[in-house]
Amino acid sequence: MNEQKKIRIKAPATVANLVCGFDILGLALNEPEDIMEVTLTDTPGIRIRHTDGYDLPVEPEKNVAGAALIAFLEEARQNIGFDVSITKCIKPGSGLGSSAASSAGAVVAANQLIGNHFSNEDLVRFAMNGEKLASGVKHADNIAPCIYGGITLIRSIFPLDIISLSGPPLFVTVVHPQIEVRTSDARQILRKEVQLKDAIKQWGNIAGLVTGFLKQDYSLIGRSLEDVIIEPVRSILIPGFAEVKSKSKEAGALGGGISGSGPSIFMLSKEQNVALSVERLMQDVYKKIGVDFKTYVTTINYEGVRRQTD
Amino acid sequence: MNEQKKIRIKAPATVANLVCGFDILGLALNEPEDIMEVTLTDTPGIRIRHTDGYDLPVEPEKNVAGAALIAFLEEARQNIGFDVSITKCIKPGSGLGSSAASSAGAVVAANQLIGNHFSNEDLVRFAMNGEKLASGVKHADNIAPCIYGGITLIRSIFPLDIISLSGPPLFVTVVHPQIEVRTSDARQILRKEVQLKDAIKQWGNIAGLVTGFLKQDYSLIGRSLEDVIIEPVRSILIPGFAEVKSKSKEAGALGGGISGSGPSIFMLSKEQNVALSVERLMQDVYKKIGVDFKTYVTTINYEGVRRQTD
Numbered sequence: 001m002n003e004q005k006k007i008r009i010k011a012p013a014t015v016a017n018l019v020c021g022f023d024i025l026g027l028a029l030n031e032p033e034d035i036m037e038v039t040l041t042d043t044p045g046i047r048i049r050h051t052d053g054y055d056l057p058v059e060p061e062k063n064v065a066g067a068a069l070i071a072f073l074e075e076a077r078q079n080i081g082f083d084v085s086i087t088k089c090i091k092p093g094s095g096l097g098s099s100a101a102s103s104a105g106a107v108v109a110a111n112q113l114i115g116n117h118f119s120n121e122d123l124v125r126f127a128m129n130g131e132k133l134a135s136g137v138k139h140a141d142n143i144a145p146c147i148y149g150g151i152t153l154i155r156s157i158f159p160l161d162i163i164s165l166s167g168p169p170l171f172v173t174v175v176h177p178q179i180e181v182r183t184s185d186a187r188q189i190l191r192k193e194v195q196l197k198d199a200i201k202q203w204g205n206i207a208g209l210v211t212g213f214l215k216q217d218y219s220l221i222g223r224s225l226e227d228v229i230i231e232p233v234r235s236i237l238i239p240g241f242a243e244v245k246s247k248s249k250e251a252g253a254l255g256g257g258i259s260g261s262g263p264s265i266f267m268l269s270k271e272q273n274v275a276l277s278v279e280r281l282m283q284d285v286y287k288k289i290g291v292d293f294k295t296y297v298t299t300i301n302y303e304g305v306r307r308q309t310d
Numbered sequence: 311m312n313e314q315k316k317i318r319i320k321a322p323a324t325v326a327n328l329v330c331g332f333d334i335l336g337l338a339l340n341e342p343e344d345i346m347e348v349t350l351t352d353t354p355g356i357r358i359r360h361t362d363g364y365d366l367p368v369e370p371e372k373n374v375a376g377a378a379l380i381a382f383l384e385e386a387r388q389n390i391g392f393d394v395s396i397t398k399c400i401k402p403g404s405g406l407g408s409s410a411a412s413s414a415g416a417v418v419a420a421n422q423l424i425g426n427h428f429s430n431e432d433l434v435r436f437a438m439n440g441e442k443l444a445s446g447v448k449h450a451d452n453i454a455p456c457i458y459g460g461i462t463l464i465r466s467i468f469p470l471d472i473i474s475l476s477g478p479p480l481f482v483t484v485v486h487p488q489i490e491v492r493t494s495d496a497r498q499i500l501r502k503e504v505q506l507k508d509a510i511k512q513w514g515n516i517a518g519l520v521t522g523f524l525k526q527d528y529s530l531i532g533r534s535l536e537d538v539i540i541e542p543v544r545s546i547l548i549p550g551f552a553e554v555k556s557k558s559k560e561a562g563a564l565g566g567g568i569s570g571s572g573p574s575i576f577m578l579s580k581e582q583n584v585a586l587s588v589e590r591l592m593q594d595v596y597k598k599i600g601v602d603f604k605t606y607v608t609t610i611n612y613e614g615v616r617r618q619t620d
Contacts, residue, residue: 022510022513024517153517155518155530161518163530190506193504193505193506194503194504194505194509195503195504196503203331203332204463207463208465210517210521214521223466224465
């Protein structure tokens with residue numbers, strides 16, 4: 001089988017929501033990343049293998065990468081199939097876009113194998129089927145940054161309207177306390193109605209955050225990282241949240257909050273030494289509470305899903 | 311009395327909300343503008359005179375310019391006073407920031423007369439007292455663009471956080487149908503709670519609009535000019551609104567909506583000829599309905615309140 005017919009890619013973790021941008025903002029991280037190997041075959045159908053220890057379903061219609069590839073193949077209208085091997089390094093249920101990495105990685109790889117027939121926007125559409133399977137909702141705030149890289153704004157889902165935002169150099173510190181928060185549960189505890197006055201605060205902050213990114217204004221980014229609607233409800237599910245947040249800001253972080261629907265917490269910093277201090281204090285908090293955890297100090301991945309060149 | 315002690319300024323009309331940015335976005339127009347003459351005096355107190363035909367109160371505590379100057383003098387702590395002469399060209403109750411122009415114009419002029427002692431942010435704080443008097447609420451979405459010029463984002467009112475946004479060249483067509491919509495009434499008909507799903511749509515559009523301005527992306531500006539929360543309620547108060555909006559878009563306008571709390575309607579266009587077509591169709595709509603109106607075809611005023619140099 002020639003080089004063209006098999007590729008290995010890395011699919012990045014992503015932080016959705018970015019505090020005040022519930023369902024519309026996300027960014028891709030340089031770490032952690034899943035590794036996937038996708039082979040184009042003449043045999044129709046999708047065959048999935050997991051080489052990690054997460055015991056995820058491998059039937060295509062029950063696997064998020066499979067669900068994304070089913071949508072891909074429906075539109076590709078070619079008599080082809082894919083063998084997919086997935087090594088997950090982004091733990092499922094971490095709030096770091098684990099399902100999005102699988103779905104997005106699969107369709108980006110598949111698209112490269114058939115000669116980039118589809119646009120990035122098409123790929124987001126296909127991959128959202130994986131998100132639907134994982135959480136019950138077609139959302140793109142992990143998928144879009146995973147495919148486009150960088151910071152992405154999803155102005156609208158129907159019709160899909162994705163805009164890449166530039167931003168200043170940022171360090172991202174992440175802690176994943178090893179407790180389970182289901183995306184579907186995290187959605188259900190949200191109120192269906194919000195106070196207009198809170199919504200106004202929120203959209204002021206979103207406009208501020210986007211402006212801060214585009215103008216590379218660190219102070220404005222920091223001032224805008226405030227969520228008066230989702231965080232007050234969801235943070236209750238994450239022990240240690242308030243302490244991590246307040247201590248991170250004291251340590252000089254610009255701000256941060258829940259990554260996606262949690263339980264991971266992320267903090268943005270201008271300087272690497274601050275990001276490293278934040279990591280240490282996160283470790284201290286969870287050691288004290290007695291919850292297992294994993295931390296990362298990383299930067300924004302501006303490539304998105306990338307071909308592995310090892 | 312020397313030149314220093316008396317100045318004439320022009321205070322511009324402003325469009326608050328900008329469709330999806332309720333209470334947080336506004337822009338200043340080159341037309342219409344109020345004309346004000348402010349004289350610094352050794353006699354404490356504020357004396358106001360209106361040279362227009364609008365029969366507005368002239369007692370300082372009942373006049374919006376007076377209310378702003380009272381706040382100004384409290385912090386200036388000088389034994390001074392002001393004589394103010396106001397010629398309003400922005401009709402009160404038009405939704406074009408008439409009260410904001412008076413309040414903002416007065417404090418900008420006063421500040422220049424005492425040697426620019428205060429920052430623009432201070433001036434916004436003082437002028438908001440005029441808005442409180444006019445509408446019962448301290449809002450800054452007319453005051454801020456009036457003082458700063460251009461397009462402004464009010465990320466937060468308490469504490470005040472104003473950010474100037476750049477934007478591409480735009481033509482603004484405005485129609486003021488001569489019906490009365492009180493700001494306080496327009497506020498009261500709004501629901502206190504909104505659906506979370508609508509709020510998400512709204513903040514996607516706000517983020518898109520701000521990005522469109524900063525990236526000078528006309529298409530994105532157009533796609534983002536959508537309001538699913540305020541306009542559906544308030545537009546009921548404005549006869550002809552739906553027709554003006556749909557025909558303006560057909561004519562090539564990027565989009566638009568209610569200016570402030572109405573009844574004026576504004577439309578943004580990339581080209582002047584489109585802006586002029588929009589003016590004609592606005593005229594046709596209100597002639598047909600039989601409501602008196604006034605129209606403007608203008609551009610964004612990037613100076614804000616300016617010294618008159620005639």
